[in-house]
Amino acid sequence: MPAAAVPPDAALPELASVYWRPRMTAERLRRRDRLWTLTTVAHVVPFVAVAVVMVLLSPVALPVSLAALAHAWLIPALYARRGATVTRSLAPASAGPERVSLGLLGDLVGPDARELHAHTGLVPEPGRLGTWLVGEAGALLVSGRRVSCWCVRATDPEGARLPSGDRVAHLLLALRSDEEGFATVANLAFSGARWRVRRRLPKRQRAALDAVSSRATLSA
Amino acid sequence: MSRLIRMDGSGHTTLAEWTAEDAASVEAAVAAFRDELERGSIAMVARGPGRAEHVRELPLDEPLVIMRRPIAGG
Numbered sequence: 001m002p003a004a005a006v007p008p009d010a011a012l013p014e015l016a017s018v019y020w021r022p023r024m025t026a027e028r029l030r031r032r033d034r035l036w037t038l039t040t041v042a043h044v045v046p047f048v049a050v051a052v053v054m055v056l057l058s059p060v061a062l063p064v065s066l067a068a069l070a071h072a073w074l075i076p077a078l079y080a081r082r083g084a085t086v087t088r089s090l091a092p093a094s095a096g097p098e099r100v101s102l103g104l105l106g107d108l109v110g111p112d113a114r115e116l117h118a119h120t121g122l123v124p125e126p127g128r129l130g131t132w133l134v135g136e137a138g139a140l141l142v143s144g145r146r147v148s149c150w151c152v153r154a155t156d157p158e159g160a161r162l163p164s165g166d167r168v169a170h171l172l173l174a175l176r177s178d179e180e181g182f183a184t185v186a187n188l189a190f191s192g193a194r195w196r197v198r199r200r201l202p203k204r205q206r207a208a209l210d211a212v213s214s215r216a217t218l219s220a
Numbered sequence: 221m222s223r224l225i226r227m228d229g230s231g232h233t234t235l236a237e238w239t240a241e242d243a244a245s246v247e248a249a250v251a252a253f254r255d256e257l258e259r260g261s262i263a264m265v266a267r268g269p270g271r272a273e274h275v276r277e278l279p280l281d282e283p284l285v286i287m288r289r290p291i292a293g294g
Contacts, residue, residue: 101227170289176270
């Protein structure tokens with residue numbers, strides 16, 4: 001997928017605060033995905049090898065082998081759990097501001113997205129890099145069988161607690177104005193298989209991931 | 221009637237409303253817009269499904285201009 005040409009005027013102003021980062025592109029994202037896969041393999045393979053070798057050397061070492069296999073399973077699982085936390089809900093504001101903010105967010109999205117947000121707290125947003133699921137403190141990017149988890153949030157130097165709809169709307173507007181810039185500003189918390197992230201999501205949010213995944217499959 | 225709003229702790233606050241024919245309301249809206257930019261806010265205009273645009277001057281013909289805070293990686 002070619003990188004979209006973004007005129008300098010259209011780039012996210014927040015890019016100035018991460019000037020050292022190269023602008024994210026589809027190709028850079030693929031490279032980072034591959035790096036995450038290699039890292040996972042590098043964590044899993046040695047433990048599995050140790051487990052096999054130990055039990056071959058001596059059946060008495062079976063407990064050590066099982067411990068090594070547990071490590072091989074747990075380390076990627078912990079990374080996936082860290083990734084899944086980007087969709088967590090933050091403490092809500094009081095009822096009035098929450099209602100007002102959800103009204104504004106509702107004006108920004110279509111009825112399907114509004115309904116999905118009401119049930120899951122996530123707003124689906126198709127993009128060039130994949131389909132995004134935008135939450136209050138981050139977003140998931142679904143691309144094929146892969147999900148990358150991005151940690152990003154609205155800042156508020158005056159300390160006022162933004163209501164949930166506004167938190168999502170901040171991220172949604174930034175994403176819509178400059179998708180690659182958004183992925184540059186956000187921190188990549190995890191990238192890996194969809195199933196790894198799905199099992200770490202709260203149950204109600206799995207429906208959002210399933211919904212965008214099935215749409216991606218249909219359009220592929 | 222066009223509106224300039226700011227997303228904040230109240231959900232959103234209407235900073236200004238104007239019509240192109242009312243010079244005084246336009247002037248007040250432009251002043252409010254500049255004040256918000258000086259506070260570090262970023263002005264956005266929705267451009268249909270899936271699109272938004274960052275604007276640096278108040279677009280007088282837009283029905284809704286939204287001021288948001290900067291985002292940052294968590």
